[in-house]
Amino acid sequence: MINKLNLSINSESLLNRLQELGQTGRENDNKLSRVAASYADKAGRDKVVTWMKEAGLEVAIDRIGNIFGTWYGTENRNEEPILLGSHIDTVINAGIYDGCYGVIAGIEVIKVLKKAGFVPTRPIAVAAFTNEEGVRYAPDMMGSLVFAGGLSVDDALATVGTDGTILGEELKRIGYAGTKEPGFLRPHAFIELHVEQGPILDKMGIPIGAVENLQGISWQRVTIKGVANHAGTTPTDMRHDAGLAAARVITYLRDRANASNGKTVETVGTIEFKPNAVNVIPSLATFTVDLRNPNEEKLQEEEKALASYLKELAISEGVSITSEQLVRFQPVDFDEKIVKLIEEVSSEHGLQSRRMTSGAGQDAQMIARVCPSAMIFVPSVNGISHNPKEFTAGTDLVAGANVLLDVVTKLTEAK
Amino acid sequence: MINKLNLSINSESLLNRLQELGQTGRENDNKLSRVAASYADKAGRDKVVTWMKEAGLEVAIDRIGNIFGTWYGTENRNEEPILLGSHIDTVINAGIYDGCYGVIAGIEVIKVLKKAGFVPTRPIAVAAFTNEEGVRYAPDMMGSLVFAGGLSVDDALATVGTDGTILGEELKRIGYAGTKEPGFLRPHAFIELHVEQGPILDKMGIPIGAVENLQGISWQRVTIKGVANHAGTTPTDMRHDAGLAAARVITYLRDRANASNGKTVETVGTIEFKPNAVNVIPSLATFTVDLRNPNEEKLQEEEKALASYLKELAISEGVSITSEQLVRFQPVDFDEKIVKLIEEVSSEHGLQSRRMTSGAGQDAQMIARVCPSAMIFVPSVNGISHNPKEFTAGTDLVAGANVLLDVVTKLTEAK
Structure with a gap:
């Protein structure tokens, strides 16, 4: 029964x-x-x-x-x-x-x-x-x-x-x-x-x-501005590659998710490079970040970690980075x-x-x-x-x- | 004079x-x-x-x-x-x-x-x-x-x-x-x-x-197929994220360039994700790789290193990867x-x-x-x-x- x-x-x-x-x-x-x-x-x-x-x-x-x-x-x-x-x-x-x-x-x-x-x-x-x-x-x-x-x-x-x-x-x-x-x-x-x-x-x-x-949800759009340059004539140490910087953010976010014991999930679902030419170093990379965690404090921690990382990255890659909140729901x-x-x-x-x-x-x-x-x-x-x-x-x-x-x-x- | x-x-x-x-x-x-x-x-x-x-x-x-x-x-x-x-x-x-x-x-x-x-x-x-x-x-x-x-x-x-x-x-x-x-x-x-x-x-x-x-020039188009899934409901360890895999390739290539003593330059100038939605894990990432080196042997080494890395990555991320040569000039x-x-x-x-x-x-x-x-x-x-x-x-x-x-x-x- x-x-x-x-x-x-x-x-x-x-x-x-x-x-x-x-x-x-x-x-x-x-x-x-x-x-x-x-x-x-x-x-x-x-x-x-x-x-x-x-x-x-x-x-x-x-x-x-x-x-x-x-x-x-x-x-x-x-x-x-x-x-x-x-x-x-x-x-x-x-x-x-x-x-x-x-x-x-x-x-x-x-x-x-x-x-x-x-x-x-x-x-x-x-x-x-x-x-x-x-x-x-x-x-x-x-x-x-x-x-x-x-x-x-x-x-x-x-x-x-x-x-x-x-x-x-x-x-x-x-x-x-x-x-x-x-x-x-x-x-x-x-x-x-x-x-x-x-x-x-x-x-x-x-x-x-x-x-x-x-889960609480935080959506951001991140915009990285570098310098477009010739893919052949620009030595690596003189590059300000917005696309590379974007790739570094994507792998950083995955490292954070891996370290969160399954609590945080993060997704970069959209990306765009400009000028988007095979032989031109990207001057611009735009992508979205979808961060989720069921705990508001932890979600804020993830947002802060990302913000700090973007600051460091802007310096190390010689690019400028802005981010815009698109959606924010508390858990x-x-x-x-x-x-x-x-x-x-x-x-x-x-x-x-x-x-x-x-x-x-x-x-x-x-x-x-x-x-x-x-x-x-x-x-x-x-x-x-x-x-x-x-x-x-x-x-x-x-x-x-x-x-x-x-x-x-x-x-x-x-x- | x-x-x-x-x-x-x-x-x-x-x-x-x-x-x-x-x-x-x-x-x-x-x-x-x-x-x-x-x-x-x-x-x-x-x-x-x-x-x-x-x-x-x-x-x-x-x-x-x-x-x-x-x-x-x-x-x-x-x-x-x-x-x-x-x-x-x-x-x-x-x-x-x-x-x-x-x-x-x-x-x-x-x-x-x-x-x-x-x-x-x-x-x-x-x-x-x-x-x-x-x-x-x-x-x-x-x-x-x-x-x-x-x-x-x-x-x-x-x-x-x-x-x-x-x-x-x-x-x-x-x-x-x-x-x-x-x-x-x-x-x-x-x-x-x-x-x-x-x-x-x-x-x-x-x-x-x-x-x-x-420089010799090697252009490839790399296509990574993962699995599209919900950005919120898919645990990190169950993801097959084509976009993440693409980002790993981009940072890998930069590591190779950094290690080449200024000889190799590499550029990922174009990228596309599908379905390219904020809250969907990319099922597809397509990007181009521009590799250059003034020495044919070294250029071949770079191509081989990339090919091996793509193989490892396909296994570690659970994605399938193909690449197509677009342009190839010897130095x-x-x-x-x-x-x-x-x-x-x-x-x-x-x-x-x-x-x-x-x-x-x-x-x-x-x-x-x-x-x-x-x-x-x-x-x-x-x-x-x-x-x-x-x-x-x-x-x-x-x-x-x-x-x-x-x-x-x-x-x-x-x-």
Whole structure:
């Protein structure tokens, strides 16, 4: 008996709906691209709303287009709900699990509880937050950020997309410009079930991640100015090679990551040299640095170490270096009680679990501002994400949803 | 008395003509761009031909458009001439010295010898070779390469330019498709006077470079394939970061250059990452390597060292690496006797000289295939070249031309 009611979610429904939603919004080229507030997004939203209504949930849309389906009991209408969910918008040419899994599993959890006659002490709600991916409109995690009061709804609606459209107008166009003020619903707690989007659980063969925190993120753009000169006629000791200096930064960052005991990750994902000619020493190198650490102090240490290194390097290579902060998010600690509960429930299910850090940004990091929050991860095969090859085995998807089911049960059962 | 005849070139004429040719072929934006076989090039050629004729030289144009102006004496018509010269085509937005200096100084040398009644044992000729820069038509140093028999004239004339034009047709259009077979003139020796295009003489305050050899050049394109993954969710020890691997190659090459005692220079001038996104580990890094060394064995050593390093790196970073040869020129040794003569003459003139390697490609490297050849360098301020800021002081230009004058005198005087 894995919970008092000995319940399991309907695995067939969960897996079928993931496939069905995953077929919704495909382009003619058969690529899945449900970017926020597109017609493809509308098609996905319509499906979710239909499923919510079929499950007897009260559907509400807020002004930023977040969808909430709530199961109110007769006795619990005045209580703060337990909120589940995630997002259903996708990147361009996406996989079918990222986000959708948490929304569909949330609905499945409520369905089975209702069917079993469970009487929760609080309402249970499922959210599908708008524009988590941020592909068309920046910033990402916008719907949850607005919901948590971190960005005004009017500013968010005025966002101009990469295609020149305005988010507010597009939400109207697809029929998802709701009337509720964001934050109208005050959650008692939030639990986001999600695929890991990284390789750790898969490589270790562990089915459940109890996500205890989320990495802080520091993005910088570094610009190094050297002197363009002839590749043949300029002796090495007279060079001011911006490209070499950039390479030194990249290897330095990897040395720092290696020394951090797996805590810090760093990535130089973009680079550009100028004039970018085979036989000209680069006069300019521009690259981005993505630094992440789940501890704010450590993240600041990494930023300071990089800044000092850039100063030394400017002197040793005779170049000038500037850096510009592009993005900065503090790490987020999730709620210890819920994380423990996830571990306990996993253990009751005979499932090994592992405390984890979320390396990716998530809606839960925004909702953590307004209520105790946590996440449950299930394995992603080879860690592949934002890619049609994103894959999680059905058994893992079902196991994760059943852990969510019991966590919700324990949080809402009468003591 | 710096030579038997105590002659000096006409410094005013040399410097004025450099300025005059430097103003010829400027675009509306006032940038100097006399790319090969353009109307701007024609304007420059017309000027050189006029100056040759004014100096009483017999002008001949060969099929690839090389211009030769030869001073034949009554007694020396059957002797192989001493050939001077360089080229007058330019890069886009060029300086005024590169190439032009050697052509104009050659004419000035003959002018002063004729005026002084000098009777050379051999004809003295000045060449302006077609398309040294290779901006519009590849390869560079084409005219001298064809002259030396390294490329057939028909193949060269069929070259399609970056603008879709055919070199042979363009030469006809500007009136410089000559009738002489390239190589019709067999030089006894070739001496090219040129600005250094590098910083060594300028930084060391030495007026004359006695160029003893020319670096071999090895260009490769290296492609590293890693695995694209999420910058946040992928632990460092699970990464296959093509960008990091590229950075390791760049720093490795610099270490090799540093260890070579100034002999090897290496440059990574171009780079590209894919997908080139801030938060995605690069799956692909492509970059070029420019390796140069004046010794063929050493250059091969550098190539081998790089190849071994790439193999090790592929294993240590879990990436795959391929490399493709783009360009390969063996080093060229210039004629030791002429180089010594340049040193001796410099010393007689009270000018410090320095044995040097040409880091850039030069017409002389092609002509060295058919006759003893050497180069004289004069300083380039800050080593700037292929740029409107290219500059050599008038005193240095005159000193270099006077060294050329005496070298030619010594090579052609009756014993």
